[in-house]
Amino acid sequence: xxxxxxxxxxxxxxxxxxxxxxxxxxxxxxxxxxxxxxxxxxxxxxxxxxxxxxxxxxxxxxxxxxxxxxxxxxxxxxxxxxxxxxxxxxxxxxxxxxxxxxxxxxxxxxxxxxxxxxxxxxxxxxxxxxxxxxxxxxxxxxxxxxxxxxxxxxxxxxxxxxxxxxxxxxxxxxxxxxxxxxxxxxxxxxxxxxxxxxxxxxxxxxxxxxxxxxxxxxxxxxxxxxxxxxxxxxxxxxxxxxxxxxxxxxxxxxxxxxxxxxxxxxxxxxxxxxxxxxxxxxxxxxxxxxxxxxxxxxxxxxxxxxxxxxxxxxxxxxxxxxxxxxxxxxxxxxxxxxxxxxxxxxxxxxxxxxxxxxxxxxxxxxxxxxxxxxxxxxxxxxxxxxxxxxxxxxxxxxxxxxxxxxxxxxxxxxxxxxxxxxxxxxxxxxxxxxxxxxxxxxxxxxxxxxxxxxxxxxxxxxxxxxxxxxxxxxxxxxxxxxxxxxxxxxxxxxxxxxxxxxxxxxxxxxxxxxxxxxxxxxxxxxxxxxxxxxxxxxxxxxxxxxxxxxxxxxxxxxxxxxxxxxxxxxxxxxxxxxxxxxxxxxxxxxxxxxxxxxxxxxxxxxxxxxxxxxxxxxxxxxxxxxxxxxxxxxxxxxxxxxxxxxxxxxxxxxxxxxxxxxxxxxxxxxxxxxxxxxxxxxxxxxxxxxxxxxxxxxxxxxxxxxxxxxxxxxxxxxxxxxxxxxxxxxxxxxxxxxxxxxxxxxxxxxxxxxxxxxxxxxxxxxxxxxxxxxxxxxxxxxxxxxxxxxxxxxxxxxxxxxxxxxxx
RNA sequence: GCCGCUGUGGCGAAACCGGCAGACGCGCGGGACUUAGAAUCCCGUGGUAGCAAUAUCGUGCAAGUUCAAGUCUUGUCAGCGGCACCA
Numbered sequence: 102x103x104x105x106x107x108x109x110x111x112x113x114x115x116x117x118x119x120x121x122x123x124x125x126x127x128x129x130x131x132x133x134x135x136x137x138x139x140x141x142x143x144x145x146x147x148x149x150x151x152x153x154x155x156x157x158x159x160x161x162x163x164x165x166x167x168x169x170x171x172x173x174x175x176x177x178x179x180x181x182x183x184x185x186x187x188x189x190x191x192x193x194x195x196x197x198x199x200x201x202x203x204x205x206x207x208x209x210x211x212x213x214x215x216x217x218x219x220x221x222x223x224x225x226x227x228x229x230x231x232x233x234x235x236x237x238x239x240x241x242x243x244x245x246x247x248x249x250x251x252x253x254x255x256x257x258x259x260x261x262x263x264x265x266x267x268x269x270x271x272x273x274x275x276x277x278x279x280x281x282x283x284x285x286x287x288x289x290x291x292x293x294x295x296x297x298x299x300x301x302x303x304x305x306x307x308x309x310x311x312x313x314x315x316x317x318x319x320x321x322x323x324x325x326x327x328x329x330x331x332x333x334x335x336x337x338x339x340x341x342x343x344x345x346x347x348x349x350x351x352x353x354x355x356x357x358x359x360x361x362x363x364x365x366x367x368x369x370x371x372x373x374x375x376x377x378x379x380x381x382x383x384x385x386x387x388x389x390x391x392x393x394x395x396x397x398x399x400x401x402x403x404x405x406x407x408x409x410x411x412x413x414x415x416x417x418x419x420x421x422x423x424x425x426x427x428x429x430x431x432x433x434x435x436x437x438x439x440x441x442x443x444x445x446x447x448x449x450x451x452x453x454x455x456x457x458x459x460x461x462x463x464x465x466x467x468x469x470x471x472x473x474x475x476x477x478x479x480x481x482x483x484x485x486x487x488x489x490x491x492x493x494x495x496x497x498x499x500x501x502x503x504x505x506x507x508x509x510x511x512x513x514x515x516x517x518x519x520x521x522x523x524x525x526x527x528x529x530x531x532x533x534x535x536x537x538x539x540x541x542x543x544x545x546x547x548x549x550x551x552x553x554x555x556x557x558x559x560x561x562x563x564x565x566x567x568x569x570x571x572x573x574x575x576x577x578x579x580x581x582x583x584x585x586x587x588x589x590x591x592x593x594x595x596x597x598x599x600x601x602x603x604x605x606x607x608x609x610x611x612x613x614x615x616x617x618x619x620x621x622x623x624x625x626x627x628x629x630x631x632x633x634x635x636x637x638x639x640x641x642x643x644x645x646x647x648x649x650x651x652x653x654x655x656x657x658x659x660x661x662x663x664x665x666x667x668x669x670x671x672x673x674x675x676x677x678x679x680x681x682x683x684x685x686x687x688x689x690x691x692x693x694x695x696x697x698x699x700x701x702x703x704x705x706x707x708x709x710x711x712x713x714x715x716x717x718x719x720x721x722x723x724x725x726x727x728x729x730x731x732x733x734x735x736x737x738x739x740x741x742x743x744x745x746x747x748x749x750x751x752x753x754x755x756x757x758x759x760x761x762x763x764x765x766x767x768x769x770x771x772x773x774x775x776x777x778x779x780x781x782x783x784x785x786x787x788x789x790x791x792x793x794x795x796x797x798x799x800x801x802x803x804x805x806x807x808x809x810x811x812x813x814x815x816x817x818x819x820x821x822x823x824x825x826x827x828x829x830x831x832x833x834x835x836x837x838x839x840x841x842x843x844x845x846x847x848x849x850x851x852x853x854x855x856x857x858x859x860x861x862x863x864x865x866x867x868x869x870x871x872x873x874x875x876x877x878x879x880x881x882x883x884x885x886x887x888x889x890x891x892x893x894x895x896x897x898x899x900x901x902x903x904x905x906x907x908x909x
Numbered sequence: 910g911c912c913g914c915u916g917u918g919g920c921g922a923a924a925c926c927g928g929c930a931g932a933c934g935c936g937c938g939g940g941a942c943u944u945a946g947a948a949u950c951c952c953g954u955g956g957u958a959g960c961a962a963u964a965u966c967g968u969g970c971a972a973g974u975u976c977a978a979g980u981c982u983u984g985u986c987a988g989c990g991g992c993a994c995c996a
Binding site for chain 1: 910911912913914915920921922923924925928929932933934935936949975976977988989990991992993994995996
């Protein structure tokens, strides 16, 4: 078969018949199958795209044949940093390079032969999309879910520009090598923490990989504890959060994160220079290093003191970078006797270590961090663990110094980016009215084309006079626009909704359409999105629900992660490793179907692994074998009356394949699905080799083979189906259904074990009782030989599997 | 460092709920066809010992639970993903 011609032929037929477009009028049950959209940073599809989209398209086709009205859209996540970096390097405008990349990728995606509904394509960088991204921002703002506060960015002092974490290599700027510092800017946030609890509990009912749910759970990081207020001598109050308030009598100092607003305020004049130096020093250390438990603890005394509310003791206030301003209250009470980090810090700085918890079983070795009995804690002495914490927290609440508190590790989502290639934040700053949202009817706030990218201390939009200069929507006086753009994760937090109504120019989507098509039934994409994109999208769905724009709680009912295809050397494919394998040559040589089929067969879908093309020829051979037998059998006459043992065997193989391929396709276990197809082909060849055969059975079996295989090799099977005189498209055929009767055998082979070691095999008639199976096993000569004179102690029968005889 | 995952033949992998480890395929060995090669077809193929029947070892490593462990538990080593401005 000339696959090139066959691919073109069927692709153009599908196109003409609008075969891949979602049929809104159909009354079949819908199935929204979605792959994460493409990011057009490179010009061409890479193996990762193929690996994500090829097999998932086979799943979508499988569902279609099973009678579902399948919606499988595709689009481009087109804003983002790489296009802008590319522009800085080459001078090619991000819009131009992105559009060019999209055009190439689109062509390649079409050539893949996937069932994408191109009529609902989305590109997030286009006005008619980002207009609604801005609209989303305004809705969140209206509802109090968008706000501004100071937050640090990575700042390269020599390029005078903000750097992404990715651009910071070992604490230095990737371009010029200067040491990167953290600098505070006022930036926009989305209040995702408001939904922390629901984002956590909502995980429960989702059909997602357990590991992904666990990662999100840990990311949200709920912890139940107590907030405690320490009064400073200056009159300021330091609030700390702790999960171990039962240790509060052992506090020997309080630590503020270096970024804490009180840090400079509390510092005494003598200590101020040291404090300032320390703050400057820690601004160069990233959070990952700061949290490292092996890194040596550093800190500085502020010179100030505060009072422990439970015992009136004065304790010194320190700054230390192992405390993060972004978590909890940005301050902790330090109990060196019962916390590893505090212990290390106190030891280094010679601070007191006071034991207030005793081990109930054995000696108390400090630091002792497990639950224990309170000691040296006045009238709380003798209380244990959870009860102790509850009593102490109640006491703290009673004296008005805090109380029980639930804390989340999850932080609000910083959406400001000091960059050009993104959706402008639709806000105006007016000297009179302050922060004013752009009225909805004035959207979109257009991203100007003529900008200067070269980094020189100001973000590109801030330098664009015409863009920045505007009038206040409220009072009409001169005002400036927000120069920052939105994080691209904002664009990708709602695209799955826009697909349902992509051309709507009055609203982001029609509610009825969205409620009908959504939620997404199956979402397929990389596991690297577990904590961010997938959490942000869930947040958007919930916020939009609460604002009355849609009627479901979760965007993605089922989630599947494809694995990562690594380079042949086992490293992630990258230019710097020089190990990039392009799909193009393979597609050119073997065809799109063979390449897809190989991706399905050669890897465990959710695992991925190093690239290796050893098996791709085998796939081509397999397809040839299928083609040969299909053409041969098609020419056979019908009829043939015999229905003997061989026919039963063939029919068993046929229905076994139907049963297992269906099950494996549903489970995204594509490699085993293809293996079962191969077994069926082997069985057909074997039967075809017999002198006498039942032609009708053989023809029907081959017909089922083509139907089973169609989702995995769509062009190839369309062509075979046509040559078999099948009517219409093979994808309009129902997927074969197994006949349970064909799968019933008279007897099953059991493994016979003596003392858990396999001795022999035995055929057991189906329907035998456990006692019958035991007696049969005992009567076997191999068993008797091993057990002569011994007494049977126990017998385990595993139905359909084995019998284990335990002798004394 | 923290969170999560993975580790099975020469290779890609499979193994439903704890039940015959290695399905399917690659590679390799042998054979058929052929003047020859390619292609195709058939047989074999975890390691070790043995002519063989067979024995014995075997799922990163070390323990444990169980009639039975690749699968569960604890510890440990290695690799991968994420760690909030790559997306």
